[in-house]
Amino acid sequence: MTELTPALRLEGIVKTFPGVRALDGVSFTVLPGEVHALMGENGAGKSTLMKVLGGIYQPDEGKIFIAERETVMISPLEAKAKGVMFIHQELSLAQELSVAENIYLGELPRKSFGRVDWKTLFDRTDAILDKLKVGFNARTRVGDLSIANQQMVEIARALTVDAKAVIFDEPTASLTDAEKVVLFDVIADLKAQGVGIIYISHRMEEIFRMTDRISVLRDGSYRGTLETAKTNEDEITQMMIGRSLDLTRNFEHVQTGDVALRVEDLSCGHLFQNATFEVRQGEVLGFYGLVGAGRTEIAETLFGLRKPTSGRIFLKGKEVRISSPIEAISNGISLVPEDRKAQGLVLGMNCRDNITLPQVSDLRAGPFVAEGAEVAIYDQYRDRLAIKAPSWRAIAGNLSGGNQQKIVIGKWLSMQPEVLIVDEPTRGIDVGSKSEIHNLLRELAKQGYAVIVISSEMPEVLHVSDRIVAMYHGEITREFTAEEVTEDSLIQAISGISGDAA
Amino acid sequence: MNNDTLKNLLKNGAIWGFIVLELVFFEVAGSWWSLSDNAFMDLDNMLLLLKQSAPIGIIAIGMTVIMINGNIDLSVGAIFALSAIVMLDSMSWPFMEAMGDGAIPLAWLFALLTGCLLGFVNGMVVWKTGVDAFIVTLGAMLGYRGLVFMYNGENPTFHLNWTMVDIAEANVLGFETPALVFLAVVLVVWLLMTRSIHGRNAYAIGDNREAAVNAGIRVGPHFLINFVLIGFLSALSAVAFYSGSGSVNPNDGMLFELWAITAVVLGGTKLTGGRGSIIGTFGGVIAIQLLRKGLGHIGANSETVNLVIGSILIIVLLLDRQLNRKGAEELKV
Amino acid sequence: MAEAMVKSVGGVLARQGILVAFLVFMIGFTFWNPRFIDIDNVFGVIRSSAILGVMALGVTFVVIGGNLDLSVGSMLSFSAIVVLDLHENPAFGPALAIPAMFAMTLCLGALNGFLIGYLRLNSLIVTLGMLSAIHGLTLTYSGGQNMDIANQSATWFDVFGRGSALGIPVPVLIFALLAAFLGIVLAKTPFGRKVYAVGGNGTAATFSGIPRARVVFLTYIISAFCVATAGLIQASRTMGAQNTVGQGLELEVLAAVILGGASLLGGSGTIFKTVIGVLILGFIQNGLLLAGLEFYVQFVVTWVIIILAVWLDIATKRGKLWSPIA
Structure with a gap:
């Protein structure tokens, strides 16, 4: 396993906001084909870290390596181009547009005179949606979908590019049990394709079911990485809050x-x-x-x-x-x-x-x-x-x-x-x-x-x-x-x- | 789901239902109470109506694009007037006069360039300063109007060229030039908004600007293009209108912005952006003009038109809110 | 030390930028032409700004409460026409015409306030609709005719527009007193505080037990009251009015309020700043006239000043001159 080139490696990431040191030297590694959980209390710095990875924030210090290549990501678009996809917790979809337009937002296939190539767009989208086994098609208006299905559109977006790493931020928060099964299948697929996956969740059950390793953040600093198979809830909780619950x-x-x-x-x-x-x-x-x-x-x-x-x-x-x-x-x-x-x-x-x-x-x-x-x-x-x-x-x-x-x-x-x-x-x-x-x-x-x-x-x-x-x-x-x-x-x-x- | 479909149908079809209602009402009211000898739904009458709605209509189409973006443009009336002045005045420039009728297309070009330039200024200010479009164009409304006055003081500007008048009043299958221009604008902008990448991006930006930015759509240049577009359309409206009339007053075009916005909102475009349609706006423009003509047809004072249109605008807003209510479980804030 | 100086000067500029600009402008023009601050000239400017100014006072409440009022222009025409018509009506006469006109104008304000405050409709569209509807109402009322007072020497009605007391023109007096009164209401009373809270964060205000709907309703009542007062001055000054006398004023009024520094998002602005905004517009016009330029040059100057003022304001807030729009 150590022979593999890491899909994603962070080295000493620091990010400060006025009055707050939100990230204080965070380093960890995500291997290809690994589901890597990121855990921590609210405010521990998870979302800041993910925004740094997603190109929304620039780190003050530290380096990001994608496939061992040092990378600077100055925008979400660039993060995407470099193969880092971010599935947001808060949905970022345009309600009035179709599913296909949302999935290919910003890069709609083009014909002459700036026209949209609808056929290519819908064909490509339907191919992705087939994989996800969802009950809607490329032409459905996003505003007509349930929240859970909108979440699936977000996920479908991640499948459009040749992703090196995909970040899931609390993906199951609004999904039903049946939809979760589909999601877990998708994650398993990605994993089989050798994509590195960062999985953020508070739900221990999912963490133990899905992930290979767990990294813990507390107060903006990195507390260590555990092998999921060799740990238990108590150990994780202690790392997260820094003291024993009782x-x-x-x-x-x-x-x-x-x-x-x-x-x-x-x-x-x-x-x-x-x-x-x-x-x-x-x-x-x-x-x-x-x-x-x-x-x-x-x-x-x-x-x-x-x-x-x-x-x-x-x-x-x-x-x-x-x-x-x-x-x-x-x-x-x-x-x-x-x-x-x-x-x-x-x-x-x-x-x-x-x-x-x-x-x-x-x-x-x-x-x-x-x-x-x-x-x-x-x-x-x-x-x-x-x-x-x-x-x-x-x-x-x-x-x-x-x-x-x-x-x-x-x-x-x-x-x-x-x-x-x-x-x-x-x-x-x-x-x-x-x-x-x-x-x-x-x-x-x-x-x-x-x-x-x-x-x-x-x-x-x-x-x-x-x-x-x-x-x-x-x-x-x-x-x-x-x-x-x-x-x-x-x-x-x-x-x-x-x-x-x- | 079924309920939603019904609501959507109601929302999107409402303006056409309203137009049918107007037609039937004025036809019936006109003949029953013998208020008018003529039929209302007369072909000539309808063609005239299309021509009369052209000036506001062309601008309203541009306003729809701007409002789908989530912006607004209050300076369209002043752009309309300034472009008209440039067009008529340029005809009397010595080198233009020397060209005879050949100067006409050049005069049109000058007017359209004026519109584009004024729109460009608005767009650049919105893009580069980040000041809200409402304020930028509110300022421009005053500023451009000032330029209108500076051009020729408080005097009207005229230039009558009979060839130009002939072109303006040319008639193809009963459609006069302004009506044709209007229809062409509706068609082209409709294609732009439904078929082109720029148009689809316009919806995305108005709907969820952050998502659009994250997806790499460049919002600033996009806004700029749309402000140039509405400037162009305001000037085109002036070209279509003043080629025939040949005289422009410095106060012309005042309140056009408000009429255009009224038509756009009646047509179902949301003020917050992301939703709206060119066809809907077309309906809104027609509905307003029908109302004007219809009230005249049944002998109501022309004064009541404003009263009725204002009331209808508010009622539409009320209905829209009722349709969008979430029911008793709503948080009361 | 020097840096702190620069910072504090910058801070004053940012907070009172419009006041500083006003003073610089006044001093500059006075050097150029001492007649500029001649007392007659100053009163003249304020008097000609009074109608716009009185309307701006009311609109300030509406804007701080987080809404817009585009109906003030046609409401002004309405009130001027109505008061003139009732004045000519033997059953009313000036003493009854004025309260009757105020009552009718307040009803229009109440309708605005009801639709926007209690029914929570979008203020831009509602007042746009009201702009049109009130214009129609005025035309219907007057039958499209201009109103004039036939026997101008037989009435005391001209006192509001043409009179003067203690050597001060009455319109200036009304503007000053109303500005002082409403300034105190806004800055010092619980109601004023609630207006800021509702405009600053309506949800938080509701969560704090503030009756948001009622507060918004009252801002429109105040706006209508100011319009009625301005309409009275207008009618009295000209002793006659056209149906379109207030046309286009709604946006000029809004320009004055924004120039004073009120945010269209609500929650900020003061009566004092609005008065400065009004005076700037008035003195610019006057200064340009003294410079021999036509009145319309002020439009162009106003355009530039408004955008610069708002740009400066938001640039200091975000700490960057150019916008972050990609």
């Missing part, structure tokens, strides 16, 4: 108070059904499940952003109707939303104005905004949450992710909520700020807040929660206490395997 488990028992929020049989169309749970003052309730399991949608419904189709919500034992965020806020519910930049902050506004935004109508001196009171609120939460900003005048968009998140949390704490819902509290935040925010959430529960934490990261849920609700396909499958939860049972509960041992 130590981080939360067993400290706080004195819980009254039930702050009770939800009975809450449903919203096909998004989630019959959700029943309660949160007490002084505890953290964790929601864990895959993306799309309905966790965020429950939070949005509680916050008045979605209209429930049935069910009841009780706050401190009294039934309430919540049809808008304004009503949610006046009932004492706060939501720190999933997408900080799109939903949490007005990025062009300063820190103070962001923090006081929900209560700006109440902070008045006569008809005017009481700016002194606003500054006082900002100062209070800057100190309490250790927000690092030059002053309240700093534009929120210029802060680091961790400080931005603290601004959003400060915004909602300043509303003195009964129930604080935090959706993905540490997405895209560096490790230092991460543990700060975890400690903060624990601290808030101790102070008597009822806290709901929604997360896709298992260590996070295990670390901060007193109880954990597991969701699968819009339904709550199980509820655990911190004492009884194990990783296995949690994984089973969120993947629809009925582990009804309990």
Whole structure:
């Protein structure tokens, strides 16, 4: 195996952004005919690394070798020409165009007078689609396809060139089981043709089923490569998060108070059904499940952003109707939303104005905004949450992710909520700020807040929660206490395997 | 799926359904209430309609291409006027006068070059500065209009050449020259957008610009070409119109941009880019002109035309939104 | 040290570039022709900018809220025609004509606000449709005729356009007072803050419990109010009006607002900057006239200035002069 010329070799790749060293000397090798997993927590640097490989970012230092030839890739187009194909997690297709036009975007076969050679285009495309055994043809409009089929179009793109290396970024995130089988066949085919494959996924089951070796990134640096056959989940997890999971488990028992929020049989169309749970003052309730399991949608419904189709919500034992965020806020519910930049902050506004935004109508001196009171609120939460900003005048968009998140949390704490819902509290935040925010959430529960934490990261849920609700396909499958939860049972509960041992 | 097909049919066919509705309505209303002695769906009437819709129509076709790109051009009215002035004025340049009727094609060429040049300036500014096309062409709308005035002050520019008038009013199978030019533009640009690589790239850029860039499509030069195209078409519209009339006022072409955009939007092109069709715009242009003529036909004040067109534009937008709703599960933001 | 100086000067230029340009322009022209800042000349300029300026104040709210208003031009024609017509109507007279006209214009603004705020329709197309519809409405109302006040000596109606108080022309006074008032509303009140939030990030504003629809609705009400005020000045100044008096003004108003530095994406801009934008347009026109050039030369100058201003603005934000478009 070592005799082979590597399909792709990285040597000391460094990439920095203002304030962040996103990649810190990453080196690894992908052999031809190998499926090489790349693993790491969110924010570990996987996507930055892949963008460097895909020609979207230029590395500050380091070298890339394709088939042992040093290569500089200044654009995605060039990466493609050099034989590196990148299958994006976020779809990058033009919805109005046909499947064939999307697959050959930028290099449509040409006839005289700049005309498109449709026959060649469709023939070539259909030949590729045949290989993928999909249920649509070259002429289908991409906008008419399901998300899974659009993903297959992305994959088909990779098959149009003589690829040396193909990067799959979370390819199964939106595929059904049957579609996954097709995808795995495609990968096996590519592998048999001697293509080097980088496979990024969080799903251990797929990693163990598909890959030959596993490289791990943590905080932007390379942690090592393991042979899949000679390792296990624990070893990988330890490499990824740098410590043993069990130590981080939360067993400290706080004195819980009254039930702050009770939800009975809450449903919203096909998004989630019959959700029943309660949160007490002084505890953290964790929601864990895959993306799309309905966790965020429950939070949005509680916050008045979605209209429930049935069910009841009780706050401190009294039934309430919540049809808008304004009503949610006046009932004492706060939501720190999933997408900080799109939903949490007005990025062009300063820190103070962001923090006081929900209560700006109440902070008045006569008809005017009481700016002194606003500054006082900002100062209070800057100190309490250790927000690092030059002053309240700093534009929120210029802060680091961790400080931005603290601004959003400060915004909602300043509303003195009964129930604080935090959706993905540490997405895209560096490790230092991460543990700060975890400690903060624990601290808030101790102070008597009822806290709901929604997360896709298992260590996070295990670390901060007193109880954990597991969701699968819009339904709550199980509820655990911190004492009884194990990783296995949690994984089973969120993947629809009925582990009804309990 | 079936539901989607129905929706698509509704979306794409809506403008033609609307045109049929207009025809039937004005025909029936005209005869039943004896508001008019003539039939509305009369061949001559329809040919005249095609001719009258040509000036805005030719520009609207160019606007469709620009809007499929996700851009907009507010300077078309000023380009229209300036090209017209260049065409008529150049006829009285000494060396042109010396050429007699031979100067006519040259005058047309000057007008078309003017349009291309003005479009080129817009395109270069959009490409090189990265300023939004809305702002660039808003500025150009003022600037080019200023040039129009600087050319000949507030006076009209004229030059009547009977040969040119004859050409402009020539008649092939009942179609007058402006109508023919319009139809030819529709055909050529339709082929461009549906058959050519440039046209398909235009959709890709408007639909998903990042994907297009990643696929190696050069967005800047692409924009430039389309701005030159709309400049050319604005000038062509002026050529078709002023060859016959022979006189241009410095205020001519004002609000053309708004009429053209109205026609394009009625024809189903999305403001955000990536979606739209030349045939749809053709329908939009015809629908507006039908409305103008039809309201006159049944004796409504010509003033009501604007009111009706404005209302229809808003109603179309409302319907489009209803069709695209996702239902009760939607996030309320 | 020197580098820090350059940086801070650059920073001021970037933030207040338009103000700096304005001052440089004013000083330059004053050296060239001292009559330029003669008090009469200055009042003259502001007075002739007042109609555009008052409209721009309202449009500033709309633009900061993340929308456009292209209907202000035809709305101006509407309000001028209506107030003149009602003035001539014995049942109304000037005292009733003015509030009636304001009410009718506000209804049009409310319709804009309802369609764009509550129904969430695209503001460009809605106000484009309204531009056409209101123009039609005006023509229908007037029957296509121009409106004139028959007996001009028998009415106090000319005070808004031609009068002066404390030696200051009334249009200038109205513009200044309205600018001060709306400037304070935008900068200092909770409502103003909400306008910035809605325009800066509408989704985040909704997630913060701000009634986005209502805020957008109110920006259009303010815009209509400003248009009605401008229409009053226009009608009073000329004591008569054509149906097309406001035609084309919508884009000039927008040019002034953009020149002041408001982003079309929403969330940025101030009333003060808009006023500067309006004055720049006014003084350029005046300066060029004093230089013996025709009024239309200003169009060309405005074109260049707008593009340079916006280009400078985004170039400093992205840190590169030329665009990254391939």
